Amino acid sequence: MQLKTTQQTSIFRVLDTLNRPVTPQELLGAASIESPGLGLATVYRVLKKLVEADRVQKIELAGVPPHYEVQSDKHHHFFVCEDCQRILEITGCPGGFKKFLPEGFTMTSHEVILYGICRDCSPLTGKEN
Amino acid sequence: MQLKTTQQTSIFRVLDTLNRPVTPQELLGAASIESPGLGLATVYRVLKKLVEADRVQKIELAGVPPHYEVQSDKHHHFFVCEDCQRILEITGCPGGFKKFLPEGFTMTSHEVILYGICRDCSPLTGKEN
């Protein structure tokens, strides 16, 4: 997929710059600065094509609405802040999950999600304190 | 929460008997055998109360609709069959996730989801073969 219009370019660039999973709404807000008047429908349209082209990944985790982020090539997992609801990519993985599979089962992939409080929301280090 | 009516009893008993995460629709189908005419609204009503009473857990995993299962006291994770979409509880956990947390972050819980093909859907051992 080639990015032709101003809107498409803005959406992808902003997503790439943010460099973390964001909701379509968040993306609309951020990309609207570059592309005033941008509509949510366009954000969804472009995201859909980018996902199909495998340039963007849709991330669905329990407890938070779907997020999108630029496709990353390296194996990673996620951290969800229970306070601000932000998602952060985590690098690193303990691995060795296959041994937990029941007999006869095959594993093609796995996901690890850590829940907790991020630095910004922590009472000791947070921006609010 | 005490189970008073036939419907409530059936819903909980069937859920307990199935002993795996199921969708409200699946539960409706199974419990309808014991309680003919059972309605989906009642299934949701009872599930909601059971969840509030901590006797049932709502399980939300990416790619599949919400499932419900009787509360289990032991730490566990899930396996999602990419073919039949069934969810299976997995016991065991590698642990040691905290070391992947960025500085200043706190972890309160974690989730591990294994995706793959279950035994029944496997071409070698599946029931269809």
Place this chain on the structure above:
DNA sequence: CGATAATTGAGAATTGATTCTCAATTTTTT
């Protein structure tokens, strides 16, 4: 340049999960 095709924004429509409404039925209380 002028026609045709593609894209966009706004809001309506859709989708899937869940909740609400309300009359009918069942249960509980007295």
Place this chain on the structure above:
DNA sequence: AAAAAATTGAGAATCAATTCTCAATTATCG
């Protein structure tokens, strides 16, 4: 058993995420 309270089923309503519709705008081609 009569009255009051709770529960139920069916379908309407809601809710959040996403898609569709359509007229207006923009881009592309000959």
